[in-house]
Amino acid sequence: MTRPSDGLSYYRATANPAYDHPKLQGDHTCDVCVIGAGYTGLSAALELAQRGYDVIVLEAETVGWGASGRNGGQICTGVSCGMEKIEKVAGRDAAQQVFDIGEEAKSLIKTQVEAHEIECDLKWGYVHAAERASEVDELRHEIEYLQGFGAEGMTFLDKAGLEDQLGSTRYAAGLREAHGGHLHPLNYCLGLADAATKAGARIYEHSPATSVDTGASPSAKTEQGSVSANFMVVAGNAYLGKLVKPLYQRLMPCGSFILATEPLGENRARALIAGDEAVCNTNFIVDYYRLSADHRMLFGGRCSYSTLEPKDLGAFMRPRMTAVFPQLADVKIDYAWGGYIGITMNRIPDVGRIGDRVYYAQGYSGQGVALSGMCGKLMAEAIAGQAERFDVMAQFKHQPFPGGPLRTPALVLGMLYYRLRDALS
Ligand SMILES: Cc1cc2nc3c(=O)[nH]c(=O)nc-3n(C[C@H](O)[C@H](O)[C@H](O)COP(=O)(O)OP(=O)(O)OC[C@H]3O[C@@H](n4cnc5c(N)ncnc54)[C@H](O)[C@@H]3O)c2cc1C
Structure with missing residues (x-):
């Protein structure tokens, strides 16, 4: 599979110093292998x-090398x-439980950032922007609907109200x-990796699991070692490949791309997003963007099922940014990168168990910054014997993608349909 842009991202260029972790060598045992x-x-x-468990984490590359970084x-x-x-799928009570888990997912970030003093420019405020007049009533309905679950802090912005917040007339x-x-x-x-290390977890980088036994005595083999554990957590998501076949069949890696402009200066940046929120449009193929702490525009979007990456990612992404902010036509693009959703x-999300001792969570479908950490916590709770909340997320049935090895061309065609629908409606 072609890997989208392993080159330098804005995030790598501005990464905090962190622990180095060794490569796994020799045979090890532990309570939980992640x-x-x-x-x-x-x-x-x-x-x-x-909670006192002896944990080994195997990472194929380096911490945060996948979608999380x-x-x-x-x-x-x-x-x-x-x-x-x-x-619709699970009923009102289950939906309320899922909503509550989603809310806790956001507060878990706040708790972890504060407890472990993680410097990661955490800011609150999020804007969904609708391009089509036909969606205005849907937005009002969404607010009412989510308030029914107890959502707080949601405000409707009409066109003029939104234009006070965003330097764009597109919405x-x-x-x-x-x-x-x-x-x-x-x-x-x-920061999470450093906190886990301080709590006693052993992380090994450049140590891909080359095969796993997901039976009653879980184990993983790497090039130069092995781990035998009482439990296993499989958290390779879109980068896992075929290591665990049923998980591979139920997940489609989709390339998404981001550009970072040169620093714009605080005034120019604030003229684009006055309240410094994260912004996302409501199309099927989303644009998502925000300002960085050093006042760059970070503009992301696209969705590529073909696993082919455009040669000049910055040039590929620029027209999407200037469609929203024509005033950025002259800015330099300093970084552009991609990753798999x-x-x-x-x-x-596809959450569950294989047998009694192997847990997995994957497929947050583009909304995993908060939920993934929460699903990690739910797997830990389940291993510790409290599976009620894990079972809320594990109740959903998941189908393999149809088409077997031919699934990618079928999905590319499907995506063309949605692009056309976004453009015409
Ligand atoms: C470009 C892009 C933009 C996104 N934007 C957003 C957003 O704005 N908001 C949002 O909510 N979500 C977003 N997402 C999704 C979000 O990043 C993911 O849902 C989340 O990071 C998933 O975390 P994870 O730990 O499950 O997977 P990952 O972060 O992908 O981690 C999996 C790790 O497993 C490792 N691995 C795989 N196989 C093996 C093996 N055999 N042995 C050892 N290690 C292995 C990989 O190297 C990788 O480091 C985006 C994703 C991408 C790619």
Whole structure:
């Protein structure tokens, strides 16, 4: 598989100093072996280590090398598929439980950042911006609907109200959430890794699990070593490949790309997003953007199922940014990078067990900055014997993507349809 842009991202260029972790050598035993050092794996490792479990984390590359070190940094409410779908599939009570887990996911970030003094530019405030007049009533309905679950801090913005907040005339209306937000994703991830290490977890980098036994005595082999454990947490998400076949079949890696402009200066940056919120449009193929702490525009979007990456990512992404902010036509692009989002068929996270001793969580479908850490915590709770909240997330059935090895061309066609729909409606 072609890996989207392993080159230098803005996040790597501005990463905080962090622990170096060795490569796994020799045979080891522990209570819990975690595969993957992104938010899911590290949050599970931190929670378990704090509860006194002996934890080993295997990371194929380096901490935060996957989506957790590359993403838009946007802290979203709920789940990617929308709460109405959850209610339709599982009923009102279960939807309320999922909503509550989503709310705790956001406050978990705040708790972790404060408890472990993680410097990651955490800011609160999130705006959903609708391009089409036909969506204005949907936004009003969404606010009412989410308030029914207890959501607070949601405000409707009409066109004029939104234009007071955003330096763009592209949108018809917006929804502002006080309790969404944004952060420097890689620094948050590095902070989680440092906290887990301090709590006693052993992290090994450049140590891909090359095979795993997901049976009654879980174990993982790497090039130069092995780990035997009482439990395993599989947290490789869109980067896991075929290591655990059923998980591979239920997940589609989708390339998403981000550019970072040169620093714009505080005044020019604030003229684009006055309240410094994270912003996302409401299209199926989303644009997501925000300002960095040093006043750059970080503009992300696209969704590529083809696993092919454009040669000049900055040039590829620039037209999307200037469609929203034509006033940025002259700015220099300092960084552009991409990563894989793990998407499930129904856009509901794929959480569950394989047998009694192997737990997994993947497929947050573009909304994992908050939920992934929470799912890591829920797996830790379940391993510690309190599975009620884990079971709320594990109740959803997931189908393999149809088409087997031919699934990518079918999805590319599907995506073309949605692009056309966004453009025409
Ligand atoms: C470009 C982009 C933008 C995004 N923007 C947002 C956003 O703004 N808001 C939002 O909520 N979500 C966003 N997401 C999604 C979010 O980043 C993910 O849902 C979240 O980071 C998933 O975390 P994770 O720990 O499950 O997976 P990852 O962070 O991908 O971590 C998995 C780790 O497992 C490792 N691994 C894989 N296989 C093995 C193996 N065999 N052995 C050892 N290690 C292995 C990988 O190297 C990787 O480090 C975005 C994603 C991308 C790619």
